[in-house]
Amino acid sequence: MNNKGKRWHNETMTNNRYIREMDIDWEKISPDSYLRRIPALSSLETMKFTHAVTLFAGENGTGKSTLLEGIAAASGFNPEGGTKNFRFSTFDDVSELHSAIKLIRGTKRQRHGFFFRAESFFNVASAILNEYDDGKQPNYHAQSHGESFLNFIQDAGGDGLYLMDEPEAALSPQRQLTLLIHIVKMAEQGAQFIIATHSPILLGIPDAEILAFHEDGIRPAAYEETESYKITKLFVENRERLLGYLLAEDESE
Secondary structure, eight states, X not given: OOHHHHHHHHHHHHHTSSEEEEEEOGGGSOTXXXXXXXXXXXXXXXXXXXXXXXXXXXXXXXXXXXXXXXHHHHHTOXXXXXXXXXXXXXXXXXXXXXXXXXXXXXXXXXOXXXXXXXXXXXXXXXXXXXXXXXXXXXXXXXXXXXXXXXXXXXXXXXXXXXXEEOTTTTOOHHHHHHHHHHHHHHHHTTOEEEEEOOOTTGGGOTTXXXXXXXXXXXXXXXXXXXXXXXXXXXXXXXXXXXXXHHHHHHHHO
């Protein structure tokens, strides 16, 4: 394929994304908002989504979940999680970011999708059982925490938009691999994923774009450049020496 053909192919695939681009109008954010004090976000105006799977990586507090929540709310999803049909609220703490986000969508019509938040999945499971039970919905409370996480994701309707915040939270490494396979298969069928994660397993999803959140902004990163990978590799390969150093340092303080 020549360069012209490659450009056409990439543009066509981008147009097929449910979300092609996200723009933030900072004039709609109050001057004293805490959002302006998150370095990775305060300098962000535009983010393009060119891959079927986009992964947000970075330390706690760098804005990954905040941005994902804003995208989810701007997409019409319930901020606590679930599909676009879910409208329950147990605690209204959604940031004002979603009101400043403009989404540029692709040509595909979205039929399926959900926003998955590990921290509020209990509330989603309760809502399914008490408010959205059509006789076909499983009782996720009757399953273990990890199994209910995974089954909820695997019960998704197929091709669609799926936003996921730390889905690895209750999953063993083996179950994370199961989830990885499921995501890859759905992406091959046309689904789009935006996932915030610390998991070195999920960060290894083939052909995904990793966007690393730092104090000085957000930039693409190779898998081996992520802190999750580097720290996990360091620990696995140097466990005894690393623990000896860390514990000795802790005792000396």
